[in-house]
Amino acid sequence: MTEELTSQAIIVCGVPASGKTTFAHDLARELRWTFLDLDTLTNPLFEHMGGEFLVDVPTAQPPVRASVNDIRYTCLFDTTKENLALGNSVIVVAPFTSERTFPEAWDRLIERLAIPAGRVHLAWMDTPPEEVVNRMVLRGAARDLEKVKDPERFLSPDVTCAPGVEHIRIDGLLAPRQQIEHFLQDFGVRQPVS
DSSP states (O other), X not given: OXXXXXXXXXXXXXXXXXXXXXXXXXXXXXXXXXXXXXXXXXXXXXXXXXXXXXXXOOOSSOOXXXXXXXXXXXXXXXXXXXXXXXXXXXXXXXXXXXXXXXXXXXXXXXXXXXXXXXXXXXXXXXXXXXXXXXXXXXXXXXXXXXXXXXXXXXXXXXXXXXXSSOOEEEETTSOHHHHHHHHHHHHHHHOOOO
């Protein structure tokens, strides 16, 4: 099927409150691609189960025993794969801490999506930690309360560092329209030729 050969995925990553969801919404609207968000797909069930204070700790190895967070990502990956198989290009948003940090984890993500590596693109929302904390305080979400109390644990250097795989950096301090314009300029250069 030629549609499967042309569908692409933009993986938008970054720490919570970095601005990745707003950027991904705007980008999906601009490109008219399907938008998939880890929180939208899984938070209602996650919160019903009682939730937990999640700190993404990057790891190169696949989990031996799946955590709730691993299962949440499985839901996201499976939904993304189904859309790609239908020929829908997608914008996928989640922290993706391990996937952006370790090439081995990134390779596993690409394998799970079942499209060529050249059609999976990483966009990293780079927002300074102090701005992330300010945004969490302003939005006042219950899920952020523990993180705001202990920002050093939540925003450790291994979580806030630049990706260890090829990516397009998005400046989290730019206005949303500027973020989209800068990204599209970089993305246009990197898109695979059909």
